[in-house]
Amino acid sequence: METFVAIPENCDFPIYNLPYGVFSTQGNPTCRIGVAIGEYVLDLGAVKEFYPTKYHDILCSPVLNPLMSLNCEAWDEIRKITQNLLLVGSKLHANVELQQLALVPLFDVKMHLPANIGDYTDFYSSIHHATNVGVMFRGKDNALMPNWKHLPVGYHGRASSVVISGTPIRRPLGQTLPVDGADPVFGPCRLFDFELEMAFFVGGPPTELGEGVTVDDAVKRVFGFVLMNDWSARDIQKWEYVPLGPFTAKNLGTTISPWVVPVAALEPFKVDNFPQEPEPFAYLNHKQKFNFDIKLEVDIKPANGVATTVCRSNYRNLYWTALQQIAHHTVTGCNIRPGDLMASGTISGDASDAFGSMLELSWKGTRAINLLGGETRKFLQDHDEVVIRGFCRENNLRIGFGSCSGVVLPAKLMQ
Known part of the structure; x- marks a missing residue:
């Protein structure tokens, strides 16, 4: 054309x-x-x-x-x-x-924001990310929880704090436990992080409560994809997540790119689904391809203005597909509506420069990441800008998502 x-x-x-x-x-x-x-x-x-x-x-x-x-x-x-x-x-x-x-x-x-987001769900669908986090906190022998290869793990996020690219994100306040076994303290998050993610907007007429969407029909429910940065307060998360999972460590802000790329534009870049073993239950089992070769990059740009690419990953690293995420989300009869947002979770590859978070890149703060201009990082500092880019490319055809960016503002201390 x-x-x-x-x-x-x-x-x-x-x-x-x-x-x-x-x-x-x-x-x-x-x-x-x-x-x-x-x-x-x-x-x-x-x-x-x-x-x-x-x-x-x-x-x-x-x-x-x-x-x-x-x-x-x-x-x-x-x-x-x-x-x-x-x-x-x-x-x-x-x-x-x-x-x-x-x-x-x-x-x-x-x-x-491209839509009024009624509900937002964040999954945990990258096997490399889930394995890395598991090794850090539970050891290599217990890296993946017993349920992880049987269902798409996820949690309900905060739709009201989803913001458009370019919106500054303020470092959160919260409770943390700097020393295991000691009393918690209150103050600014010290271990502030990005998460390289993608998300899709749900489309089609709303479903009724009690009505599920089959994995085969789910393809009709994916309107299009955006880039996402699910900002995370790792020290707050560590203290609060037991027993009900992420809460204030995740509700402080989630950034998405402004352009919603339709599935039709991604068709030339379909690749095989990630191999799954054991075979999922029938309600999650689909043979059609719904995985994409989307190249992803993350830059950190400190206040000095020199940007460094710290991560290069790919959407194809996701173990669970968007169709399986929809099928599992609705198998209970949970209703969905057009404009609902469903995110992938952190997308990490199997190489150390493909890890999709500072938690992994610094391996829980045990090693520094070198930035251009002589600075180093283990986690994000105030005034750092995080820029996520994504695109597909084959020969002369490039399909891109634009960028997803945000600057970290200092914590706003309580009076």
């Missing part, structure tokens, strides 16, 4: 991508739905006349939830119309005045 919009080399947003986002501009602060193409955003509301009337209100919505609530056939139809609009010789190509209205330069836009 040849688009009339200029696509720079190594651009994340060719015509084969077309991720969805919600944006505004200084001249028009109204939130509206757009599609990224090259260095522009196509304002879908401005070109709604080219879509069937039944989609007009949806394309003019300030959030993606109405679009997410459609079925996958409607998503395909809207995507095809959008691609055709951007081709050389299209009606939009012929209408320069409409182009000037509908194509907004990326540098002029402010991005917002």
Whole structure:
């Protein structure tokens, strides 16, 4: 396909991508739905006349939830119309005045959360990450808990503290236990961490309470993927997580990238699912491929402004697929709604430079990570910026997610 919009080399947003986002501009602060193409955003509301009337209100919505609530056939139809609009010789190509209205330069836009997130679930689906953490805290012989290879472990996170890329994250306060066996203390988190993750937005009509989604039907429920940084307070987490798991160590902020990449854009990059042994129960067993070769990178940029890539991992390292996550989440009859967010958990590879958290990279603080400019880190310091990038690439085709970034602000001490 040849688009009339200029696509720079190594651009994340060719015509084969077309991720969805919600944006505004200084001249028009109204939130509206757009599609990224090259260095522009196509304002879908401005070109709604080219879509069937039944989609007009949806394309003019300030959030993606109405679009997410459609079925996958409607998503395909809207995507095809959008691609055709951007081709050389299209009606939009012929209408320069409409182009000037509908194509907004990326540098002029402010991005917002793409959806109203009703519920957020974080899984723990990377076998390398789970093994590393298990070895640190329980030893090599008991690295994985007995349930880990039988079900996708997860917990319910805090939807209200999910924020868009670029939002600063404040170092949290909390209780910690600096010395085992001593009394806990209260103060700023000392072991602040990032977690390299990806997440998907649930799509399709809402389900009823008591209604599950089969692993085969789950593919119709994945609207698209984003990058995620699930910020973590490791010392707070260590003290509080027994017996009910993560709480305040995880509710302080979760950052996502603004562009939602549809599954259709990732189809050329499907790879075999991670081998699973033992074979899962029938409700989790699926033969269709739903794993992707998505290259992931994490930079740490201290206040001195010199960024260092500290991690290179890949989405294909996930043991449990998104389809299995949905099937397990709903097997109890838990209802899901369009705009719900489900995250992968930390995505670590099997090499030391592919570990997706400072906890692993510093191996629980026992070794320092060298940064450009002469600094070192074991955990994040105030004013550090963490930048996550993700993209697929084959030959000249690149499908990217943009970036997911946030700066650590100092703790706000209680008066």
